[in-house]
Amino acid sequence: DGGITQSPKYLFRKEGQNVTLSCEQNLNHDAMYWYRQDPGQGLRLIYYSQIVNDFQKGDIAEGYSVSREKKESFPLTVTSAQKNPTAFYLCASRKEDKGNQPQHFGDGTRLSIL
Amino acid sequence: DQQVKQNSPSLSVQEGRISILNCDYTNSMFDYFLWYKKYPAEGPTFLISISSIKDKNEDGRFTVFLNKSAKHLSLHIVPSQPGDSAVYFCAAIRYSGGGADGLTFGKGTHLIIQP
Numbered sequence: 412d413g414g415i416t417q418s419p420k421y422l423f424r425k426e427g428q429n430v431t432l433s434c435e436q437n438l439n440h441d442a443m444y445w446y447r448q449d450p451g452q453g454l455r456l457i458y459y460s461q462i463v464n465d466f467q468k469g470d471i472a473e474g475y476s477v478s479r480e481k482k483e484s485f486p487l488t489v490t491s492a493q494k495n496p497t498a499f500y501l502c503a504s505r506k507e508d509k510g511n512q513p514q515h516f517g518d519g520t521r522l523s524i525l
Numbered sequence: 526d527q528q529v530k531q532n533s534p535s536l537s538v539q540e541g542r543i544s545i546l547n548c549d550y551t552n553s554m555f556d557y558f559l560w561y562k563k564y565p566a567e568g569p570t571f572l573i574s575i576s577s578i579k580d581k582n583e584d585g586r587f588t589v590f591l592n593k594s595a596k597h598l599s600l601h602i603v604p605s606q607p608g609d610s611a612v613y614f615c616a617a618i619r620y621s622g623g624g625a626d627g628l629t630f631g632k633g634t635h636l637i638i639q640p
Contacts, residue, residue, distance in 0.1 A: 446630075451534065451632060453632040455630075503568070511557040511559075511618055513559055513561075514571070514628070515571070516561075516569045516570065517568045518567045518568045
């Protein structure tokens with residue numbers, strides 16, 4: 412079945428360490444997104460990519476980095492510069508980054524700081 | 526500045542009754558609205574949408590109403606079932622390319638269906 416896979420489901424990090432969250436899709440979608448969800452908050456956009464080898468900052472990109480070397484993959488690195496990294500991270504994709512097509516979401520990765 | 530607002534963090538409804546989830550927006554440039562449903566520890570799933578040129582869209586037990594003059598939309602679930610217990614996000618798209626910078630989410634409403 413086509414879909415979006417995020418791994419791992421739970422991730423723990425020591426302070427000062429970088430950590431990379433995986434997002435893979437087999438939907439043949441061009442556009443991919445990373446969101447962060449905090450308790451009582453909506454989804455806030457971190458980074459997005461409209462096509463391979465291209466990506467743009469979202470609303471809260473500071474302390475994060477991404478790459479888009481393959482159409483299927485859009486990994487997110489949470490760097491030590493991110494002061495409050497504990498959150499639920501969601502990856503999404505859609506066919507194109509335009510129009511009214513809904514986004515398809517993965518099941519998320521919960522990141523916690525030890 | 527929150528452009529999409531869901532003012533009720535939670536809503537409790539008895540099974541079999543109607544659930545009404547509300548969403549207000551401030552940007553009159555939004556062209557399309559969507560509702561997503563989210564279970565704990567899972568990603569949101571798309572539920573139903575409505576174009577700004579319509580005032581109603583229905584899909585089975587789910588109906589979305591849009592009142593453009595009031596900048597208000599609502600999701601009606603009839604009849605409510607236990608499996609409807611989830612967090613519901615309202616989202617809006619602006620067509621300026623319709624790109625990611627035009628997609629805005631509300632904070633969500635936790636719907637609880639009581640047996």
